[in-house]
Amino acid sequence: MSLWESARIAIRGLRGNTLRSALTMLGIIIGVAAVIVLVAFGNGLQTYVAGAFGPLANQIQITKDQQVTGAKDLTDADVRALRSPSRTPAVAAVNPSVSGAASIQLAGGGQVRTSLTGTEADYLEVANRELVVGSFFDAQQATNKAKVVVLGPNPVATLFGGQAGEALGEQVRIGRTTFRVIGVLAGNGQQDDIAVMPLGAARSYLLGGGDVVSSITVRAVSPEVVPQALEQVQAVLDQRHGIREPQDRDFSATALQSLLDQFSQVLTIVTIFVAGVAGISLLVGSIGVANIMLVTVTERTREIGIRKAIGARYRAILQQFLIEAMVLSGVGGIIGILLGIGLSLGAGAVLGQLVDEFPAPAVSVGSVVLAFGVSLVIGLLAGGFPANRAARMRPIDALRHQ
């Protein structure tokens, strides 16, 4: 007897009890879909995190450690020392900044309070930001303490009704000095309430503070040499601040990379955990198939007896019930895959509309293959045992079964 014949008989068997077959499949469908959807969301989140924070991977952030009593301030001299290529060969750029708060006034009325950053010309690159209009100040303007300012989206919203084009070229008063708006930053969702100007200008006209800098951002030559760059930075500052033991340091130097790694590790663990929970529901679905196959075989013992009495061999019976189980879990698996992919894409699209920058779920081929494989294998086992038992029965025993 051919496989094709077995398949036809099996499918007729399943159709004979459509509701039960459908409910059994539902278990598998939900399990497979859940695995796919949850892994897709986890993946999307990881991709998003890597994309959003990836450019920060070669940065080291240095600030004064406020908890150490008598901690020395970070100064311009520290910055110059960090820029020495012989002492910090793994460092590509050093960007100091001062920060404070200031009130911005428009000549025609209108005022907003915002945080103020004084920095150097490579700020955009170091802070991984972009402009919507205009330009950033250049190295020349930075050295000359030019009275120019680049505004973040929040002050532009308050002062210019969000019209970045109108802000460009306007004169604004900050403190007692007039600055020209030369550019507008694109929002990044974290630091939008901001105004950025040359470091020297911020010190001279607004914040004071001599040669003190609030923080220093160091960019390593590449993400791979971040550990070396970190060691070199610490060595320079230890020497300048007279530190002998690492635990006595009065500054903190943190590689963002290690934060990112920790973050993405946590995400991976969460994804695995959630996928595991989904996997359990897949397992439960598969146990449903096993249960139904057991019931089916017991219930249809008489049918098995009839089939054997009219000439069915062991293999024919085995094939029939194996195929029934495989169709249940296979068709359930395929529907589950379609549903899982559909839900991932659909929910991704809807949430993408509702939530700004919602990370798009990314269906992973691995999760599809795994979920489908698991459902098939369990279907095979679940169908295999009762099918084997049924197929081995003596026809007379099967026929006598009530």
Place this chain on the structure above:
Amino acid sequence: MIELEHVSKVYSTGAVSLRALDDVTLRIGNGELVAVMGPSGSGKSTMMNILGCLDVPSEGSYLLDGEPVAGLSENRLADVRSRKIGFVFQSFNLLPRTSAIRNVELPMVYAGTSNRRRRAQQALERVGLGDRTDHQPNQLSGGQQQRVAVARALVTDPAMILADEPTGNLDTTSTVDVMNLFVELNEAGRTIVLITHEPEVAEFAQRVVTLRDGRIVGDERR
């Protein structure tokens, strides 16, 4: 040609063992129509199941067309059932929720026969149910169901048809219909063994074997 030589069948349930067939020796030649009679529990079905290769003897030997059946594997027994034997049961044993024609096709599916549709149709016409092919068992009367079962038994063209109380669940008219079918099939050359405890049914047979307590106590030809 059926040859039972000193066949016994012992059922053991726990400590008790029951000799359902006790040293039975019986030959049935090709083309005979034999009725097996005897009181309930006398071992008729047990003997029939052994003849039909649904069960194997505990002792003694069974030769079917000169070939010993004992020692055949389950698969070889399935092949023997498929090629040589057609079975008719008291309780019809049709597959539920399955049309008459599919029920009749089934033995051919397992035997790998071709032209199944056409042959199943012919078999149903032969038992007078050519217009009921798509009916499911629960849409047919008992007599019609049993005729479907007869069609299923004869569709593979077996040399031997075994029927265990085929008319036990039928009314008089249906009984006569089914028995006439068996007589026709026998006249076409098939060996037919049927169990009954109705003397009117046994009337149709040329030979009546009587069992009691697992032993043959009568074997008369007419």
